[in-house]
Structure formats: structure tokens, C-alpha cells
Amino acid sequence: MLSAIYPSLAGRRVVVTGGGSGIGAAMVESFVRQNAKVHFLDIAEADARSLESRLSDVAHPPVFHRCDLTDIGEIHATFAAIEASGGPVNILVNNAANDDRHEVDRVTPHYWDARIAVNLRHQFFCAQAVAGGMRAMGQGVILNLGSISWHLALPELSLYMTAKAGIEGLTRGLARDLGKFNIRVNCIVPGAVRTPRQMQLWQTPESEAKVVAxxxxxxxxxxxxVAEMALFLASDDAARCSGREYFVDAGWYGA
Incomplete structure (x- = not known):
């Protein structure tokens, strides 16, 4: 697909979490193609190294950082290293998540904490890690990835939907608190996206047909x-967009 060119993204320092595969990898590639300087975080090292290799011939090749986002110490260390390597982050894309299915009766306190850690908590602490540098620059963009799932009440995703609903509240809170420093915060809400993980684990021809219908x-x-929406919201073209949700769901109104 042909992409718009956003001159304001050239040279911007971008961090994408969960950037090794799926939507995250598309984000990495899209920002790289805009001549941004991209760092991406993941624990899926094989996928991440493959992406690095595939994009090694561009003006600013992306840089992979192995980071377990459920470990707050690793978050702090990774973002400190990124900032030390070239300056503050201009754009943070909080993409990482895990949509494992679960039954209500089988959820334990440990599983609850783990799901919130992998789907919600890190978005706040990654935002916290870049906010200081953005304040010093007097500008910045934070994009959080939500999900259509809780808007539709999809089955066997209670904890995932709890986290994703929380991300929309987090987005509005951060937009309010950081707006005085010209930091824009928005939430992208994808629908049923055709990622390798979704196609391997959850989708069948029958379920795809039901979604499309x-x-x-x-x-x-x-x-x-989804990456195209991120490019727009991260660019100066979206200079007056903050504190809102932007759906990329093809108008999905039923399960």
C-alpha cells in the first residue's frame, strides 16, 4: 500500500514496544520508511533480529533492545540506554501486549497480576520513562495501543479487556497531565488485525468470514x-489531536 510522507517524522527518535512482530513490526518499518530513528523493544529475539536484518539497508536502521516489559527495572535501564545513545525520545508507541484467552474460574491472583503487567502496567512506566525528556524538549507524542475487544465484550478475554479499557483511561489521564508541556497522548484502537499470531492461534476461515460480515x-x-494511523498521530499534522481514541476497525459493530 502507498503511504503518505510526513516530513516532520524525519530524524525523530521513536521507540516501539513489542516491535519484533505483528503490528509492532509494521510500526517499526513504517517509521523507518519515514526516515525516523527507531528503537524497538521485545523479548522475541529471533523475530526482532530478523526485522533488524531486513531493514538494515535504510538510512537509519532500527535498533533492537531486548527488554522484558514486565520488569520495571529493565524498562528504566533500557530507556536510559536509549536516551544516552542519542538524546530524548520524541515518540513512544506503547504497542506490546498479550491476548491469551482465559476462563473466569481458572484465573488466580498470580495470573491476574501477570496479565495486568504484560498488558497495562508497562504502558504507564514507559510513558514515565520518556516524559522527562519530552518535557525538557517542550514536545512529544505518546501513542497507546488499545483494543476493540472490550468495546464488543468478546469471550474469554476478561483480564485482557480490563487492561485495554484501562489504557483508554490512562491515555486521557496522561494527556491531561502532560498536555501543558506540549506532549500529545492518544490511543489507537485496532479491530481484528490479520497478524501471524492471530492467524495461527485464533482465526479460522469461518471466524474470519464472521468478523468481516x-x-x-x-x-x-x-x-x-494500524501503522498508518500511528504515523499520522505521531506527525505534526496531528498537532491538535490529544486525549482521544482513534479506531482502525473497519467499523466492526458485532462479534
Missing amino acids: AQCLQQRIDPAH
Whole structure:
């Protein structure tokens, strides 16, 4: 697909969490193609190294950092290293998540804490890690990734949906608290995106057909479509956009 060019993104320092595969990898590639300087975090080292290799011939090749985002100490150390390598982060994309299915009766306190850690908590602490540098620059963009799931009340995702609903509240809170420093915070809400993980674990031809039939636009959503929204919201073209949710779901109104 042809992409718009955003001159304001050239040279910007971008961090994408969960950038090794799926939507995150599309984000990494899209920002790289805008001549941004991209760092991406993941624990899936094989996928991440493969992406690094595939994009090694661009003006600013992306840099992979192995980081367990459920470990707050690793978050602090990784962002400190990124900032030390070239200056404050201009754009943070909080993409990392895990949508494992679960039954209500089988959820333990440990599993609850683990799901919140992998899907919600790190978004706040990554934002905290970049906020100081953004305040010093007098500008910045934070993009949080939500999910259509809780808007539709999808089954076997209670904890995931709790976290994703919380991200929309977090987005509004951060937008209010950081707006005085010209830091914009928005939430992108993807619909049913055709990622390798979704296709391998959850989707069948029958379930795909059901999703498409429930969408206003009866076409599948690919990671690149979500990345295109991120490019716009991160660019100066979206200079007056903050504290809101932006859906990339093809108008999906039913499960």
C-alpha cells in the first residue's frame, strides 16, 4: 500500500514496544520508511533480529533492545540506554501486549497480576520513562495501543479487556497531565488485525468470514493499516489531536 510522507517524522527518535512482530513490526518499518530513528523493544529475539536484518539497508536502521516489559527495572535501564545513545525520545508507541484467552474460574491472583503487567502496567512506566525528556524538549507524542475487544465484550478475554479499557483511561489521564508541556497522548484502537499470531492461534476461515460480515467495510485489516494511523498521530499534522481514541476497525459493530 502507498503511504503518505510526513516530513516532520524525519530524524525523530521513536521507540516501539513489542516491535519484533505483528503490528509492532509494521510500526517499526513504517517509521523507518519515514526516515525516523527507531528503537524497538521485545523479548522475541529471533523475530526482532530478523526485522533488524531486513531493514538494515535504510538510512537509519532500527535498533533492537531486548527488554522484558514486565520488569520495571529493565524498562528504566533500557530507556536510559536509549536516551544516552542519542538524546530524548520524541515518540513512544506503547504497542506490546498479550491476548491469551482465559476462563473466569481458572484465573488466580498470580495470573491476574501477570496479565495486568504484560498488558497495562508497562504502558504507564514507559510513558514515565520518556516524559522527562519530552518535557525538557517542550514536545512529544505518546501513542497507546488499545483494543476493540472490550468495546464488543468478546469471550474469554476478561483480564485482557480490563487492561485495554484501562489504557483508554490512562491515555486521557496522561494527556491531561502532560498536555501543558506540549506532549500529545492518544490511543489507537485496532479491530481484528490479520497478524501471524492471530492467524495461527485464533482465526479460522469461518471466524474470519464472521468478523468481516460484522464490519461496515468488509475487508480484512492488516498491521500496516494500524501503522498508518500511528504515523499520522505521531506527525505534526496531528498537532491538535490529544486525549482521544482513534479506531482502525473497519467499523466492526458485532462479534
